[in-house]
Amino acid sequence: MIEVNDIYFSYDDYQVLNGISFKVKTGEVLAVVGSNGSGKTTLLKHLNGILKPKRGSVKVFGMDTGSVKISELSRRVGLVMQNSDHQLFASSVTDEISFALRNFGFSKIEIDSHVREVLDEFGLYEFRNRPPLSLSGGEKKRLCIATVMAWQPEIVMLDEPTVGQDAVNKKNLRKIINRLSQDGKTVIISTHDLEFLWPINPRTIVISHGKVLTDGSLRSISLNGTVFASANLIAPQLAALASGIGLNEPPADEAQAVEMIKQWQKA
Numbered sequence: 646m647i648e649v650n651d652i653y654f655s656y657d658d659y660q661v662l663n664g665i666s667f668k669v670k671t672g673e674v675l676a677v678v679g680s681n682g683s684g685k686t687t688l689l690k691h692l693n694g695i696l697k698p699k700r701g702s703v704k705v706f707g708m709d710t711g712s713v714k715i716s717e718l719s720r721r722v723g724l725v726m727q728n729s730d731h732q733l734f735a736s737s738v739t740d741e742i743s744f745a746l747r748n749f750g751f752s753k754i755e756i757d758s759h760v761r762e763v764l765d766e767f768g769l770y771e772f773r774n775r776p777p778l779s780l781s782g783g784e785k786k787r788l789c790i791a792t793v794m795a796w797q798p799e800i801v802m803l804d805e806p807t808v809g810q811d812a813v814n815k816k817n818l819r820k821i822i823n824r825l826s827q828d829g830k831t832v833i834i835s836t837h838d839l840e841f842l843w844p845i846n847p848r849t850i851v852i853s854h855g856k857v858l859t860d861g862s863l864r865s866i867s868l869n870g871t872v873f874a875s876a877n878l879i880a881p882q883l884a885a886l887a888s889g890i891g892l893n894e895p896p897a898d899e900a901q902a903v904e905m906i907k908q909w910q911k912a
């Protein structure tokens with residue numbers, strides 16, 4: 646579904662991507678993690694054609710992003726931007742969500758039902774008549790995610806979706822990501838928030854200086870004690886705990902960690 650073949654990209658002469666390759670299958674949840682400035686956002690913008698590689702190629706649904714219109718791709722590859730203020734522009738929350746739906750040719754009935762659905766799902770119903778820019782940072786982020794989810798793209802890309810989100814909203818977001826994946830949608834998440842990713846255990850690409858350092862499930866790559874530090878990231882607590890007491894498999898959640906520690910104490 647997505648094929649990234651040895652891509653290089655620079656902003657003027659500032660080199661950001663230095664030979665990145667990977668493939669993503671339909672229904673996969675892929676996390677892209679790395680330090681500030683490592684090129685995560687730049688990479689995501691290559692996957693919906695906003696940016697084109699200077700060398701190498703990106704194919705999405707078999708089409709080369711170099712020769713396909715951005716408008717064709719953006720319907721099928723939805724990007725929730727890192728900076729909410731760059732995405733929001735309408736005069737009310739309802740208009741913000743409806744705008745793309747109207748543009749993509751949804752009927753009035755579909756628009757009303759999709760808008761209502763995401764307002765409820767993202768806890769935004771009470772804000773439906775408010776100007777988007779008057780919302781709090783966390784509320785704006787939820788609105789940006791709701792806006793993209795409303796038109797149901799086949800690939801959903803979330804750039805730093807947990808910024809400003811409290812524990813309840815993060816849990817809700819995890820549920821939505823899992824549901825999207827079960828529904829056969831592809832989800833790509835750029836984040837520093839490894840604790841958020843841990844229960845999802847997605848395939849994770851660690852990038853550093855515009856190259857892929859590691860590619861594997863989050864729990865399996867966490868067994869390598871240095872991978873996160875070399876990308877300026879802190880290992881998830883359960884991974885650190887597992888390596889601290891010499892477990893060869895990190896626990897999936899706190900309950901499993903408690904069981905493993907009890908077994909370890911007995912041994």
Ligand SMILES: Nc1ncnc2c1ncn2[C@@H]1O[C@H](COP(=O)(O)OP(=O)(O)OP(=O)(O)O)[C@@H](O)[C@H]1O
Nearest residue numbers: 656659661679680681682683684685686687688727
């Ligand atoms: N429009 C631009 N013009 C020039 N340089 C840019 C531009 N956009 C990004 N950069 C630079 O490219 C590098 C990669 O930026 P990018 O936004 O892809 O990083 P990131 O991994 O998403 O970082 P963060 O974790 O802070 O979101 C950074 O050093 C950034 O300053």
Ligand SMILES: [Mg+2]
Nearest residue numbers: 685686727804
């Ligand atoms: Mg970024």
